[in-house]
Amino acid sequence: MTGRPGFLTGETMETVTNPHSRSSPTADQTYEISISRLLPGDSPRTAQSTAHIQALAAVQVPLPPIIVHRASMRVIDGVHRLVAAQLRGDETIEVTFFDGDERDAFVLAVRLNSAHGLPLTLADRKAAAQRVIGYHPDWSDRSIAAVVGISDKTVAALRRRSDAAPPFERLGRDGHYHPRDRVDGRLRASELLAQNPHASISEVARAAGISATTAKDVRGRMRRGENPVPNRHHARVAAVRRAARAERPTVDRSAVVQRLRSDPSLRYSETGRTLLRRLNGPGADPAEWELLARNIPGHCIQAIAELARMCAEDWQRFAAVVDSRSATIR
Incomplete structure (x- = not known):
């Protein structure tokens, strides 16, 4: 183990793998280890540059330590430096260990390879962004773009082709969802x-x-x-709501209410009649709801929206109670 400060430990893992952090890895401790112990890393780079390796091998001053995933001993950053050391006939190399998981190790590799040394190709950056989207679907497009080194519009296009489930919230570069x-x-x-x-x-x-x-x-x-x-935004909201309705089985509401109204066990009890009156409430189609909404006076919009949400929440709670009773009967 050398006495010279190094690069990275588990304590600083979050600062280099979180998308909203712009800080560089902090100095800590480096180790001199045998090159034979190291394994190829999960690099975002698809090809090595022979010219770059030869240029590094010819350098007479010490090169920065390479970054190694401690748990797997795979190289995260510094493959060209490692091959250059082997070309020189070195048996050991200076490393700094990273203590995160393998996904964090890949994100760190992308960040470091995008920030210094031989630049990643555009194809490598896009492939890396696709993997980061899969690993961290809650990261915003700008956050991933900052890590990979491409535009947020490119990340958005890649996300649309991804199988990753879109989250309700995304983690931005400011550290907030x-x-x-x-x-x-x-x-x-x-x-x-x-x-x-x-x-x-x-x-x-x-x-x-x-x-x-x-x-x-x-x-x-x-x-x-x-x-x-x-x-x-209205067209987008309408499209989302149409998609949500399409996923639910179509139910003829009026037919269901009519069938319940003919059920004696409901018709001839006070609670049953109360329930039927409430179930027979407004069942307007989407066009009618839109017409009602457009004609609400501006100063009443928020109050009516709040009341509508409260009514919806009441029915949701009632549905949960009915569902629990149904489960008990079964």
Whole structure:
């Protein structure tokens, strides 16, 4: 073991594998170990450069230590330096150990290879981004782009072709989770502002997981009596809701209610009749709901939206109670 400070330990693992960290690995401890103990790493680089290896082999000053995954002894960063050492006939090499798991080791390899030394090819960067998306689907496009060294638009395109399940929230470079769907963040902000109109923009933005600019826009829209969600988002929201409805089996609501109304056990009891009256409530089709929503006065929008959510929550709780009773009967 050398006395010279090294590169990386488990304590600094988070600073180099989290997408929102821009810090470099901190100095700690290096080790002189036998080259024969090392194994090829899971490198984001598909090909080595012979010219780069020969150039490194000719360097007379000590090269930086290579990074090795302690658990597997696989090289994370420094393959060219390792081959150059072998070419010179060296039997040992200076290393710094990394104590994360194998996925973190790959992310670190991508980050380091993107930041220094021989640049990764665009194909290597895209392939690496695809793997990082699979490992960390909750990381934002910008976070992954910062690690891999490509644009966030390229990451977004790769994500669309990925099999990774889209998360509800993503971890941004600021270290905070943000709603994947900005519509949800705007709605959260509108609820917070309805409860506390004097709340600061920064407080609303932080609580709703949106930017201060978006929170300011929501406040302005509410003061003008407008919908907190801009019109351009409505088509996307409608598409998501249509997809959700398509996944559920189609039920003829009126037919079900009519069948229940003819059931004597419900018709001839007070609780049964109360339940039927509530079940026979508004069952408007989507077009009718849209018409109702468009004609709500601006100053009533938030109050009605809140009441609608409360009604939905009441029915959800009632459904859970009924489901639990059904399970008990079975």
